[in-house]
Amino acid sequence: MASQEALQRHYASDGIAPRILAALRAQLGDVPVTPALLAPLDHFHGRGLAATEEMAALLAPRPDEHLLDIGSGIGGPARWLAATFGCRVSGIDLTREFCQAAEALNEATGLSERVRICQGDALDLPFPADSFDKAYSQNVVMNIAVKRGFYVQALRVLRPGGLLALSNLAQGPAGQPYYPTPWSPGPDTSFLSSAAATESDLKAAGFLQIYVQDRTDRLRAFYDEQRERLKTHGPPKLGVHVLMGERIKEYQRNVARSVEEGRLLALEITARKAAA
Ligand SMILES: C[S@@+](CC[C@H](N)C(=O)[O-])C[C@H]1O[C@@H](n2cnc3c(N)ncnc32)[C@H](O)[C@@H]1O
Secondary structure, three states, rough: HHHHHHHHHHOOOHHHHHHOOOOHHHHOOOOOOOOOHHHHOOOOOOOOHHHHHHHHHHOOOOOOEEEEOOOOOOHHHHHHHHHHHHOHHHHHOOHHHHHHHHHHHHOOOOOOOEEEEEEHHHHHOOOOOEEEEEEEEEEHHHHHOHHHHHHHHHHHHHHEEEEEEEEEEOOOOOOOOOEEEEOOOOHOOOOOOHHHHHHHHHHHHOEEEEEEOOHHHHHHHHHHHHHHHHHHHHOOOOOOOOOOOHHHHHHHHHHHHHOOOOOOEEEEEEEEOOOO
């Protein structure tokens, strides 16, 4: 599909894992590579590790559970959850170069047994029904035009009673956001829903107990803090610019401005599959 190719061109680059590991070593020396040390570089969504920690509190993974990360990027959240909670995590992502980087970083952190990544489409998940205890997706649904299809697939692979947690950026009341953004070069590969449409799509897909929380204030506060830190300390050496290149700075400025002007909302969502 043309839009999927455009998306992969937006995200992909060569040599991601070696670049990340070299940046880490340049700052910290020859230390053991852990998900915590990698966190500034491999949680590719607004508010990074802080947002993953909040989502983890909602998911409350147990060591005997198997989670699915839909749109797992280079695998930072999956590795961090597996290392922190002892659970298994499978990830799926459209971008081949991201999946390769995820596998290499799983290896570097010694987590290959508990974190598995495959390349594929969230709209056609290659897993049997009822396979996962919990599933999550952070800053991915904005790339998906057919949102109900995404939610139907997530529901199918969750076990009865399983929980889905989502961090979605959504359309604000003040019009389209400024592009390019971290998830899209322009409006052709960006599909922002409203909070109400998200709830209705989840309901139509068959989810129950749907809770949608507006977390835009937290994202706004994060960008305010980032601006202050930049003034005092200058740009950080370790950040998602190592993954995406210096272009990320323009993307992040556009998100911060869009949030400020009411063009983007940050939603935190949980929904449950009916018990058997
Ligand atoms: C902004 S990144 C977020 C990555 C990861 N969730 C994280 O928070 O670190 C969005 C990711 O969604 C993936 N993606 C977009 N459309 C997809 C699809 N149809 N199926 C699977 N992954 C998709 C992209 O390849 C990219 O890795």
